[in-house]
Amino acid sequence: MNATTNADAAARARAVIPGGVNSPVRAFGSVGGTPLSIVSARGPLVTDVTGREYVDLVASWGPALLGHAQPDVVAAVQAAAARGLSFGASTPGETDLAEHVIERLRVGGTAGIEKLRLVSTGTEATMTAIRIARGATGRDVIVKFAGHYHGHSDGLLAESGSGVATLGLPGSAGVPAAIAGLTLVLPYNDRDAVLAAFAAHPGRIAAIIAEAAGANAGVLAPDEGFNRFLIETAHAHGALFLLDEVLTGFRVGPAGWWGLEQAAGQSWVPDLVTFGKVIGGGMPLAAIGGRADLLDLLAPLGPVYQAGTLSGNPLAVAAGLATLRLADAEVYGRVDAAASVVSNALDDALTAEGVAHAVSWAGSLFSVAFREGAVRDYADARDQEAWRYPAFFHAMLDAGVSLPPSVFEAWFLTAAHDEAALGRILDALPAAARAAAAATPG
Numbered sequence: 001m002n003a004t005t006n007a008d009a010a011a012r013a014r015a016v017i018p019g020g021v022n023s024p025v026r027a028f029g030s031v032g033g034t035p036l037s038i039v040s041a042r043g044p045l046v047t048d049v050t051g052r053e054y055v056d057l058v059a060s061w062g063p064a065l066l067g068h069a070q071p072d073v074v075a076a077v078q079a080a081a082a083r084g085l086s087f088g089a090s091t092p093g094e095t096d097l098a099e100h101v102i103e104r105l106r107v108g109g110t111a112g113i114e115k116l117r118l119v120s121t122g123t124e125a126t127m128t129a130i131r132i133a134r135g136a137t138g139r140d141v142i143v144k145f146a147g148h149y150h151g152h153s154d155g156l157l158a159e160s161g162s163g164v165a166t167l168g169l170p171g172s173a174g175v176p177a178a179i180a181g182l183t184l185v186l187p188y189n190d191r192d193a194v195l196a197a198f199a200a201h202p203g204r205i206a207a208i209i210a211e212a213a214g215a216n217a218g219v220l221a222p223d224e225g226f227n228r229f230l231i232e233t234a235h236a237h238g239a240l241f242l243l244d245e246v247l248t249g250f251r252v253g254p255a256g257w258w259g260l261e262q263a264a265g266q267s268w269v270p271d272l273v274t275f276g277k278v279i280g281g282g283m284p285l286a287a288i289g290g291r292a293d294l295l296d297l298l299a300p301l302g303p304v305y306q307a308g309t310l311s312g313n314p315l316a317v318a319a320g321l322a323t324l325r326l327a328d329a330e331v332y333g334r335v336d337a338a339a340s341v342v343s344n345a346l347d348d349a350l351t352a353e354g355v356a357h358a359v360s361w362a363g364s365l366f367s368v369a370f371r372e373g374a375v376r377d378y379a380d381a382r383d384q385e386a387w388r389y390p391a392f393f394h395a396m397l398d399a400g401v402s403l404p405p406s407v408f409e410a411w412f413l414t415a416a417h418d419e420a421a422l423g424r425i426l427d428a429l430p431a432a433a434r435a436a437a438a439a440t441p442g
């Protein structure tokens with residue numbers, strides 16, 4: 001039977017797929033209502049099973065920097081597909097991509113990374129980065145920050161952002177206590193907590209992992225100098241700093257968040273960096289980059305094992321390379337401009353209705369929190385009138401604008417959000433702000 005409505009599609013899916021979704025936030029759990037079932041997407045628009053188009057501010061949760069189905073990217077994938085889907089052997093394209101990324105991460109004469117290993121998901125990338133850090137240091141303990149999300153590997157789900165935050169979970173069932181106990185979770189932007197952790201666990205911490213700029217509990221920008229403080233503190237105690245740019249990498253600028261900090265005069269080089277999302281241009285691709293001596297610990301050169309049947313898949317590499325080659329200064333300028341138009345209008349609309357709110361920024365990423373006062377850490381992000389978001393979200397959806405279905409997610413603009421798309425968002429905001437104002441708890 002062909003589904004003709006989103007409700008039909010969701011019902012069919014729920015019968016055979018847990019919750020009807022293959023990733024939890026897609027289920028609309030925190031906003032209620034019927035999740036969209038999408039059949040196609042082009043530029044700034046997605047189309048559901050009923051044929052209705054929405055202006056999309058999810059952008060596949062980040063990858064669609066250029067907009068959906070960008071013709072040159074699609075052509076590159078089609079050409080790669082015609083040559084074969086997967087070989088289980090090295091390809092020249094993988095080297096092209098590694099060279100491109102390493103060159104892109106050269107900012108002001110500083111090499112951000114020296115080598116790159118390709119994997120398929122951000123989860124694999126951060127999991128592997130941690131294994132390298134443990135292999136390099138011979139230590140077990142990892143420091144992460146509350147509200148930061150690094151994928152769904154066992155050791156990284158404690159007080160995690162993204163879907164774990166959306167569902168209000170402290171972590172996940174199925175993670176052995178012995179593994180969870182190796183992760184120290186600290187409040188973000190809290191230097192004293194970092195120093196105290198190293199003092200309390202001398203010689204045991206392998207690495208600090210941090211999102212380059214937090215964007216999975218709403219946007220939590222690092223205080224100025226915080227990332228540099230993290231790497232200096234880690235090094236002072238014989239530990240490494242793993243910079244997670246899965247979400248920010250190639251999205252907030254040509255060399256990611258790290259590149260923005262370099263341009264702002266913060267001079268430091270991460271030990272390891274993880275990439276995902278934009279690097280695959282919408283296909284399953286992610287990567288671990290960093291110092292050559294650390295990357296060379298990976299098999300087959302070194303003792304740290306990592307592998308993947310589909311790692312460096314030729315279609316994914318083609319999509320990623322085509323996307324990155326197109327992602328020039330003009331593209332970032334358009335994304336930045338579109339983000340500031342939308343976030344200003346959001347701010348104005350909520351102010352006009354007297355709704356307490358704070359818009360947080362990190363590059364072109366922004367999110368709204370329904371509270372007075374800036375959001376600096378996960379405790380702030382949770383201390384808000386989150387119950388206003390479902391009404392706001394559904395008013396936008398009714399007007400044909402698809403927002404992330406959780407207040408804890410960033411809004412993603414693309415280079416394809418033209419005047420028409422932006423106009424539709426701006427037109428929808430006043431009624432959504434009225435709905436947020438009229439919302440009641442519970």
Ligand SMILES: Cc1ncc(COP(=O)(O)O)c(C=O)c1O
Nearest residue numbers: 121122123149150151246247276
């Ligand atoms: C910062 C960060 N790290 C890691 C991940 C995990 O990536 P993936 O969903 O590709 O496994 C995400 C996903 O949202 C992320 O935002």
